[in-house]
Amino acid sequence: MKEAAGIPGAQFASCASVLEPAVELNADEEAALSHIEAPADTSAAESAVLAGAPDDGQVEPQSQEEGTSDDTAPSAAPADEPADEPGDAAAAARPRPWKEPKWCIDAGVDSTWYIERLRGCGVWRSAVDAIDVRTGRKVGGIKYLVVGYSFSARDSKRWAYQVRLLETKRWGRAVNGTKASGSASCVGKCKVASKSFPAQTISKSAEPYGQFFMDTTINTGASKQRGTGRSVASWTFTNPQWVGPSQPTKLATVDVRCDNALPGAPRQVGCVTLQAVPVISYSLTGPWPEVAKHIKDAQATGIPGKYGTTNYLTRLTDRRKIDENRNKACPSSLPRPPGKSCDEYAFASTWQGAKHGDGNFSRRMINARQNTDAGKALKGFYTYSRVLEGDRFLVWIR
Structure with missing residues (x-):
């Protein structure tokens, strides 16, 4: 805020909230979640997504060393960039959001990961506010829900991760035209194989989302290997009226374990949610x-x-x-x-x-x-x- 106040002509800055519990939803939040079409069974769709995942090196390739995390926020979109429209070429080229499990939307709203052996999902609450740099007061804001969704396969070295941002309420000044964009990192025995979270307008009718694929980095050339990794999604908000992007908001998955140590299938690599007891x-x-x-x-x-x-x-x-x-x-x-x-x-x-x-x-x-x-x-x-x-x-x- 002090830095923004020293920029000539600066009027508004931004402040992003940390993720908060969303145990009891209010009417606005319930309305936002009601728009999600959640299937009762996602297994077939998840298998299709993993089977059709981009090859390594596509969609902004990124590798992470074990135990590291990418804290670099994506570069802000130009201030004069037009708002994303549902029919523009960029939006049309992206895969549609993956459908979260029904039980996630029904029950996963207490800021924790609900997990099964091959998937996890949860719902969190957050906000981003516009701040008048001269007075330090909030003059507007957007409240939103974060739906995190991760899934793996018993016979694949890759797992997928999606975050979706659902606006629930906005108020005040300096928030119209706000966009979200993001990136991802992987901590542990894993790397980011591909990532897609371009700048997208957030509104009641527009839900920004990021999709990421992670690969295990265990040594599959040796036998009986296993290792865990954790996906971390990170996103920021930008607005033409702000002096710069918000600080990053992050959401990490629970640990995913990949291995080639299954008796009877020594060459097969597969990944499961480690904390889920089958x-x-x-x-x-x-x-x-x-x-x-x-x-x-x-x-x-x-x-x-x-x-x-x-x-x-x-x-x-x-x-x-x-x-x-x-x-x-x-x-x-x-x-x-x-x-x-x-x-x-x-x-x-x-x-x-x-x-x-x-x-x-x-x-x-x-x-x-x-x-x-x-x-x-x-x-x-x-x-x-x-x-x-x-x-x-x-x-x-x-």
Whole structure:
């Protein structure tokens, strides 16, 4: 502000607020979110976006060293630049905003990331104000919501990140003609593969958005590699009446882990949201009811893995130790009735199994076909959710 006051002819400066909680939405904010068309299932659209992502080096390429962050704000648009129109060539050339998950718009409004294994989303509140440099008083402002949306794939080295700015209210002077533009960085084992957040007008009918793609930088030439990265979006506001752009506002995602350490797929690289604990579900009325009933009863005794708790199971991948778990719970000497096989819980493929856990385990003779098929489902769950050695997970009995 002091610097602006010393510029001849300067009248207005800007001040951007930090992101704030948006737990209880007001009517203006609810109206802004109601304009978003949010699908119930985004998986197919997300796969298509990642499959069609720009090659490395396209759309303002940028690389980041591990542990660094790009704090450089994008250059301000010229003061005489015309306002973006929906039909102009630049807007037409950009991909449309990606549709956030429905649960994000319904519930993700408390300034935190709601996360699943392959995606995360959340809603924040912020503002930018115009300041009279002579008096230091606010003379106008724009309040807006920030919708952050990130998604990855179990079989891709790349993940995507979008921020969308939704104006909820404006007041006073020196705010008409305000535009937002931005950039991105990546902290950790990752780099920015491409980024697109050009200057766009913000208004009730115009929602600026930035789209970014990040690549892991783990050494995929070596085996069993893993590393985490965090995307950081940064944006500023400009206005022809202001002496310069606002200071940057930033929003970082939660950590994304990429690896090539999945048993059975040593060359495949995939990325997941690290903090999201995956859940496998078995139904008491599904195709494997005897397996589900056994797990439910075992969990009732305090054996780990029950959905809704933090008493997790952790995956074990050492084949010798898995066999030791299984042989202790279900030794070959144990008689099997016709059509039955021995089912153990906690699973032999966990560190809570009969041999390598605390000694608290359950076994039961159940339908052999159900036991085999449920075991295949567990293996598929490990693969789809990229559950690596030592990863936590839970079991939900419905």
